[in-house]
Each structure stands twice: as structure tokens, then as C-alpha cells.
Amino acid sequence: MTDVKDKPDGVGFGRVTRKEDARFVRGKGNYVDDIVLPGMLYGAVLRSPYAHAKIISIDTSEAEKHPKVKAVITGALLETLNLAWIPSLSHDVIAVLATDKVRYQGQEVAFVVAEDRYSARDALELIEVDYEVLPAVVDAKRALEPDAAIIRDDIENKKDNYIFDWGSGDEQATEAVFKKADVIVEQDMLYPRVHPAPMETCGSVADMDPISGKLTIYCTTQAPHAHRTLYALVAGLPEHKLRVYSPDIGGGFGNKVGIYPGYVLSVVGSIVTKRPVKWVEDRSENLMSTSFARDYHMKGKIAATKEGKILGLRVDVLADHGAFNNTAQPTKFPAGFFHVFSGSYDMEAAYCAVKGVYTNKAPGGVAYACSFRVTEAVYAVERMVDRLALELDMDPAELRMKNLLRPEQFPYTSPTGWEYDSGEYPRALRLAMDIAGYEDLRKEQAEKRANGELMGIGLSFFTETVGAGPKKHMDILGLGMADGCEVRVHPTGKAVVRLSVQTQGQGHETTFAQIVSEVTGIPTADIEVVHGDTDNTPFGLGTYGSRSTPVSGAAAAVASKRIVEKARLIASAMLECAPEDLEWNLGRWQVKGDPSAGKTIAEIALAAHASLELPDGIEGHLDASCVYDPPNLTFPFGAYICVVDVDRGTGKVKVRRFIAVDDCGPRINPMIVEGQVHGGLADGVGMALMESIAFDEDGNCLGGSFMDYLLPTSLECPSWETGETVTPSPHHPLGLKGVGESATVGSPPAVVNAVLDALKPFGVKHADMPLTPAQVWRAMQGRPMRTDLAIK
């Protein structure tokens, strides 16, 4: 067990137990579904059973006759409110309730509001919808064929399922390095559609006060302020009469970034019935209709010298965006940050081209702890490096060591224009290899292979790209990605910090208190963190893409530094000396050369609220705020090694060991960092071995329950072996980099590389995730399967 008491004074960074756990372990959290308001009604959504069908008619009359039903809302009603369609986060629209056609299985068709959730569900069965079924576009590779059904005929003149082409890097320079390369390896690979599957599904309680006209939306959102502004912009609701309140959130992972039809419907329901309306989706609704992740068909091509010096990389992507283009990413980046795909390696040139297409599948796109598609990018490059190692017959660790960026190259500008802030890559890889006992593992593998046993060792080195982001480069629907923070020290020296970001389990109530504590010296226990409530926090874009620590954490640090500076001026008035004569001794300003003369932050706070005469220009009280526009992104990194054993008779994979060395800069609370890493590694094992949402040829979702969409359990996870190196970010006020998604980004390729390494004796070069027993066995037979379609 980790000792969580190595911070006896409770000030600043270090292992301290999480403040929020006191309520969570007692079952006293307060989630959206725990909210009960007087007179509250319950909503339920009728969903499409078909992936693609024309709606001929909807008859709600029987449902309306149900004695407990208060309202039945259809797309026709929404059209009168101009709310049938709302803008997506990617220059498109999404349907709140289908009016013309349904475009994926599980799409919202009608909404019933009733006195209890049972009646709401019962009434759904009384709605008659007459559909004319159309052929479904399921295979992204066939979406652009001339005879493919047109999904988006709602868009004027739309005659195909094409969305966009987008590229990054220097295509000609990349072609040029391919010309001079000794070795070129090509590989097709699919990062299948997966789902964040948070423990808490999505939901909302909308409460329109008919008298004050104030609308309160309790909602499972990772970005309450962004939601509020979008409601104001889209529905024309006055922003000051809108309060979005995100209480405890049971996991987000990107699933709770966007605005879902269900949220809008609870609002409409409350406006129509003049009563609060709760809507909470069930598990299947969550898996079938909310933001999926990945679904990238990639063709990688890597060029190298025969000695193993990587020269260039090209990746061509076919991106399946589902029925509406609703990926959540900075507006100018239709493939998110995928173009960081040259990864951790020094190479002359790189180019990627991404083509987006519509299919009859649920929309969404960037979700599941991926840092805006860095997950896909890292998978592409880490698989290509392993493919190259296979081709060169070189140890994959040696090949990586040879090509990793060297410390002196930082700050490093990548071939696609990213400026990596800091890194010491070889040190991290060496540490991971030492923890693993890499050389011994290779020996053991050779012995096992001689006996016909299948053991695999897989590596992955990742560079994360987080903390979006500088206003000059990125925005979401025009909103700059800066975040605010307010710190207020109460007269008795306790403090409150108000944040624009919202935790979904990451432990912000503890770590942000620790950040303020680290700077001001106020004990963590004396600092209250307020977040999730737009009425009580400053504006900002919320928590996703591992941005809380790099952006809001910086805002909290700067605001705290402003407090300390103001405290200095007040202390100088108290001590009747010049501010320059004071020095800071964490938590106390004291006179240089006379440490006995000094004032603690608590004494200063009291004086700031009392009758003390303050220096000119200094107002009373002790508070400060900051809006932080990050100068650059931060680039955490890490080296992962996975060891697997594969049963050659059944294809079953056992993850024997997993070594994860993470460098996220200084660690605010190492225990929480380790927790984040453990969770992400489990995610990675899940994606590599069992998670995926496939569709049959009619567009039926084959991953719509936890019996079909498998999440890993403790039994599939080894006891994680973690390590750390510390390379601070030069531009973050405390050197912090963020860690929330590192392990999800970095671990899948390590697991896949390990399994494929185990299968090397069969001549297997690649097989797509998830590497289920069937897929592994098929790979051994030389016939791996497509994992995005129904298994035939």
C-alpha cells in the first residue's frame, strides 16, 4: 500500500488522501440522477430501431391518452421552436428529434414526459411510427461508392457521403524521403470504434422557473460553461437566466463534452410542462447513441535506412464520422491533433491526409480519453515502428532508442509544426526497460519459443499533446480555449478556489487545493474547491483533453501568485517596512535578516479585511483571479512495456506484466497520478483485447450492452508496475503537464505490439484490435478478420 501520509504539514504537492473520497466511499455523492425537485417529471426517448429509414408518420395519440403522460414531443413540435436541428461542434448539424429520416440505430425519434419513469417507458410503446426502411451504409470503405445510399439528403445538393479532406505536413518532402529510403513498410490498420462507457450514463434535469424565467440545467457535463453559452447562442436563451450545474460526475472520458438531444429535450419538456423534467439514459442508450471514439481506417507508410534511421512517415486516414459530423475538437482541426503522428521520433518529413465520411452509425468521434485523436496518432506510429523493426529484423527497443528525439533537440518543432515543450525520451525508455528487465525477458522469450510457447514483449513510446490551447491557434465554435480561476482568502486565512473546469473523477477537489496550497502555503485542508456551477465559477471551456492541469492549473497557480504578491504589500504595511525588504518563506512574509518579524498569510488575510491602512492603490480583502491563455500545449510522454502469454491452442491472451514510465512533469499528488495511469492502462488493455462496436450489414449496433461491449475487469489486468521521470514544462507556471489520458493514449499499441510479437513465429505482421481469442487464432491462420463488421 502506498503511504498517503508523506505530507505531514498538509501543504502543497505530495500524497494526500482525496477530499472527495469521504463522500464517495460512503455512497454520499450527488449525481444528476440523485437530484429530485418538487413536482419533477420524467422523460424517456423513443429511438429508432433502424439504421436508415424514412419516417412516414408518427402517431402519438395513444401515448397522449396514457393517464400519467404529461407531454409527447416529436420533431414536428421542435420544428415550430426551431429546435429540431442544432449545430454540431464540427460545422454540421445534428437532429434533436428526427423529422425526415432516421440515420442510425438508436437515433432519437420522440420524447415522452410522464409522472414517473416507468410510465414514460410504458408510453413509448404506445407511439406508432411508420418507417420505410432504406439501405444502410455501414462499411466506411464503401461510403463513397457511387451506389451507396445518400445519408445526408437534408443538406442541400448533397449527392454523396463525403465530409472533408484535410492534410498536414509536407507531402512533397515526404515523397522525397521515400524515394531515397532503403526500406519502406506499408500497413493497413483499423482503430475500431470504441466507447468511453462511463459508469454513470448521461442525463439532465431541466428546471424552467416560469416566474423568474430562469432555467437551471443539472447535467452530466464536462464543460458546464461551454454548454451554457451554446444554449444561449443556439436557443436564444438569455445567458444570465441560464444556470448549468454539473454535480458529481461518474466518469466522462470525453463522453460528456457535447450537448445531446436528451439534454435539449429535458429543457423543452420543462418549458412545455412548466415543471422540472429529468431524463437519464440507460446503458444501451449510452452505448448506442452517445459519442463513440476512433473509427479510423489508417494506411501507414514508413521509410528508413537499412541501419534503421527513420526518414519519414505518411498516414492516410479514412475517418468514419457516423451520421452527423459531431466530433468535439478545436474548430480548425477536423482530425483533432492527429497530425502529431510523427510521435517521439526524429524524422525529416511526415505527411497525413484524412478523409471524413458519413455512415449510418451514431455520431460523435473524439471521445474516450484520447486527447483529440492523439490516441490514433500514437497507435499509427507505434505500430509502424514495430512493423519496421520486423522488416529490419531489429529489436524494437533498439530501433526506438536509435530514433527517439534527443534532449538537446527541445524545444522541438515537429515536421507538422508542433512545438514540443520539453522531453528526455531515452531516459524514460531506459528506465522502463530496467524495470521490465528487458534483456532477460528477451532471453526467456527465446527459450519459450524454442519450446513452442508463445510469449510476446511489446513496447510503445508516446508523446501526448494536451492543454488545449492557445487562443491564437484554437477555439471551439469561436470560444477561445482559455480558462478562468478565482482564489479568495477568507479573513481567517482559509480559502476558496473557483474553477471553470469540472472533475469527472480526476480528483480536482484535492489537486487544485494542493496547487493553491503549494503557492500560498495555506494547508490543502483549508482550501475549498468550487466547480461545475456556472453561477458560481468563472468562464472556461471545461475538462477534457487532459487540459485541466495545464490550463486551469496554470490559472490557479497564477491567481495564487497574485495573492502572494498582494499579501506582500499588505505585510509591508503591517510590518512598516518596504515590500523589497520582505522574503517569502512558504506561507509567511518575513523581514530579510530578521525571520522573527513576519506575518503569516492568515494574519495578512485578517488585516486585509480589518481597519489596517493599506498602501496606496491596494484594495482590501485578499483575492485574485486569472484568465489563462496557454502559450503552448504541453507534451507529457512515457515509455510502456507489455508482456503477454498467448495460448496457441485457443488464441487467448494473458497480459502478464505491464510497465509504465510516465513523465508528466512534477506530480501534484503522486497517488492520484498513479490512479489516473492505472485506469488508463486498464482502458488500453480493454481496447487492445476486447472493446469494439461493430455493425452488421443492416446497421444494427453489435455493441449495445455490456454483454456485447466488453470492459476489462481486474482479472484481465496485471498488477501495474509504474515508474516516473520528471521533465517540467518550461512554459507552465509550475512546470506541470497533465496526465489524465497518457495511459489510454500510450497503452493500446504496447499490448498490440506484444501480442503480435508473440505471434511472430507464425509470420503474422498485423491484426486489428480487438485481439479477441478468435482474432488471435485467425491471425495465426494468416486470416485476421475485419473488426468493424459483423463476424461472418
Add this chain to the structure above:
Amino acid sequence: MQVPAPFDYKRASTLAEAIALLRECGPDSRVIAGGHSLLPMMKLRLARPEVLIDINHLSELDYIKVDGNTLKIGAMVRHVTLQKSHLAAEYYPIFAEAEEQIADPLVRNRGTVGGSLCQADPAEDLSAVFSALKADILIAGSYGTRKLPISEFHTGPYTTALNPDEILTEIDVPLRSNTGSAYEKVERRVGDWAIAAVGTMVRVDDGLISEAGIGLTAVRADHFRAKEAEDSLLGRSPSTEAIAEAASLAARHCNPFADQRGPEDYKRHLVEELAKRALSRALNRSLPEVH
């Protein structure tokens, strides 16, 4: 939240009362045991019984005991009880081996042996176990009781020989000397249903196989059984060849279909592979222990 359609609830405290209630409430009533199959289907509204008759208080059906030459397992025995039963394991290690791979501890704490058989899910594990053991099923109805060999109990996916007003009360397994048993299952993840699984029972008398049972699940074998493979073993001395031949027959005589757990060729391969493993282990266990 997934919610079932409206239903009525009645609790029975004796077997006689449960049968009377079934009769009284008619064919749209169902007994509920552990509820781990019935409730999920009700929540998805795939099952919509009008009345649930709760038999969880029928302690008279909760026992594992030996009576003469028979191991008797009551219908209300929970998975966990069978999993941990020393008595059952002493005669047939297949029970513990299969049970620890059925679902997860939460399901095993509530789910019952009777409910599993009556659910008749085509991937149900205990059906393969009891087929391998050639068990008999005891049934009670308002007319009295009857007994069926397991090979006549399942009539198809999700259907059994039970009439609407009947209750499965007990499973009888004959005790055998010089007998070994084993269970092999491959699942995509702990708690998942089988991709394929094989249960075996082999009795060896005087160096020759005198009785063999091979149960298969999740591969659409008739009555969860590999009859041709069983027959091929009779009278033979235990050998790698005999095992391989039986395993290959088992793979040939089942009808797996492709789904997200795997394609047909893989499932057939698994049957062969797992049959080999389970047969060799059962044969090893059939040897008298050397002290």
C-alpha cells in the same frame, strides 16, 4: 434505467404453493429464482410475464446430498454453493471447474442451478456439465412428479420440456467409480458467456473406457451433447489417438454459427482443442489415486 413492463408479484413459501400459484395465474406467469436471466430479459422487455412467482423462499429445494448411488442437487442451489461444495467436488471436479467460470461472483451469489437449466440459453454452461454427467431432471407439477434424462430436457434454444405449470425440483447425477470429469471453457473476458466450452466425464474399467460423456455448449450441439464422440471412446483404452479422434468427432458434429464471439471455423477448432484438454484431464482423474 431500463424498466420492465408492469407485472404482479407473488411469493410462494412451499413447492405445493408455487405449483398452485402457477396454475391459478395461468401461462403468463413465471417463477423467478435468482432472476439473473429473467430480470434482464424483462428490463429489455423481451420477456413480459404478467405475474412473477417468487420461489426464493423454497428452502426445501436448496440442498446438495448423496442418497444411495445418486448425487442430488436441488433446483434452488445457488451457483456459488455448487462451486464451493466439497461433496460435489469429491465426486465430480467438473462442478467447481465449470462454476468458477460461470458469470461473476455477483451473478453466482443469486443465480440458481434450476434457473440456469430452465433458461435453456444455448450457451449455458451447466447444461453441458449435466449432459456430460448424463443426469436426470426431476419435475413437479399439479399432477405429481416426473423424471426426464437431460438429453430430453432441452427442446431447443430457450425452450424445455417443462409445461407452464411445472417446476424443476432436482437434478440427479449417478455416482460412478473410476471416473474423472473436467470442464474447459474459453470466454472473451471473465464473466462473459462461452465462445465454446466442453465438459467431459470418462469412466475407465479394467483399462478400457466403459462410459463417456461429452457436453458442449454455445456451439449448437444437439442436446448439448457430442454423442458420436462419446460412442467413439467406448471400449477403447485411453490414448492420445482415442482422445484426438473423439475431439475431432465432437468438432465435426456440432453446428456453431458466427457471431461477435468468433467465426464458425474458430468455434469448431475450439471444440476440438477443448475436448482434447478436457478429455485428457478427465482421464487422468479417472485413475485411482496413488497414496
